Amino acid sequence: MSKVFGPSYVDAYDALYHDKDYPAECDLIERVFQTYGDGAVRSVLDMGCGTGTHAISLAQRGYEVVGVDRSESMLAHARKKIGNHGSNSSVVVQEGDIRSVDVQRQFDAALMMFAVLGYQLEDTDVLAALRNARRHLRAGGLLLFDVWYGPAVLHQQPSPRVKVVPTAGGHTVRSASAQLDIRRHICLVRFHVRRLEGGQLVGETEETHQVRYFFPLELDLFLKSSGFAPLRLGAFPRFDSDPDDTTWNVLGVARVS
Numbered sequence: 001m002s003k004v005f006g007p008s009y010v011d012a013y014d015a016l017y018h019d020k021d022y023p024a025e026c027d028l029i030e031r032v033f034q035t036y037g038d039g040a041v042r043s044v045l046d047m048g049c050g051t052g053t054h055a056i057s058l059a060q061r062g063y064e065v066v067g068v069d070r071s072e073s074m075l076a077h078a079r080k081k082i083g084n085h086g087s088n089s090s091v092v093v094q095e096g097d098i099r100s101v102d103v104q105r106q107f108d109a110a111l112m113m114f115a116v117l118g119y120q121l122e123d124t125d126v127l128a129a130l131r132n133a134r135r136h137l138r139a140g141g142l143l144l145f146d147v148w149y150g151p152a153v154l155h156q157q158p159s160p161r162v163k164v165v166p167t168a169g170g171h172t173v174r175s176a177s178a179q180l181d182i183r184r185h186i187c188l189v190r191f192h193v194r195r196l197e198g199g200q201l202v203g204e205t206e207e208t209h210q211v212r213y214f215f216p217l218e219l220d221l222f223l224k225s226s227g228f229a230p231l232r233l234g235a236f237p238r239f240d241s242d243p244d245d246t247t248w249n250v251l252g253v254a255r256v257s
Contacts, residue, residue, distance in 0.1 A: 052078030
């Protein structure tokens, strides 16, 4: 996989996603735990934890959370945020590739949120990540993941977008353009991020992200081949609704079989 989430992009990451409703997503995660969990869920492995917002929010709700991510830049921000929220021994983060990291314990649930599974581009990568999640889950443990939904991606098609976010000294501008590699089920997204202060350009970076989109039957096959029983694929965040060709994001739930 290509290098993404470098230091300059990560410095702007939380500002760019300040409008993402993490509390509501954690409400939904808890509801899924209660609805589909085989016994109480107390420990959570957050695979691809990024800057730690889901992990910190869940820890504040009483869960014991371990977060792993392959981007040290992301983890540096996560550790700073954990420190800013006070000493909290119920959440720790560590560097690691979700396909191979060994946390040396098992959990009640594992998360792959914010298209983390979509960054596993080849079938072998997807299977490695799912099988590693399976190894870290107890019998009956739950897996939750959100991905881009293939029927909607093909129906809606990606379009150029610009996002402007106010900052303390000015604003950050992110331009995004994308194209589909339909044969490989991959969307190539080119990001151009500029930071301006007092009307002057003070920082600039470009990254190309490759994100895989998925179809229901292939997800079922991947999950079953990795030791999971698929339970639900719902629209995200409207999880009670079934996905259709207008539903770009879906949330999947599976249990260790």
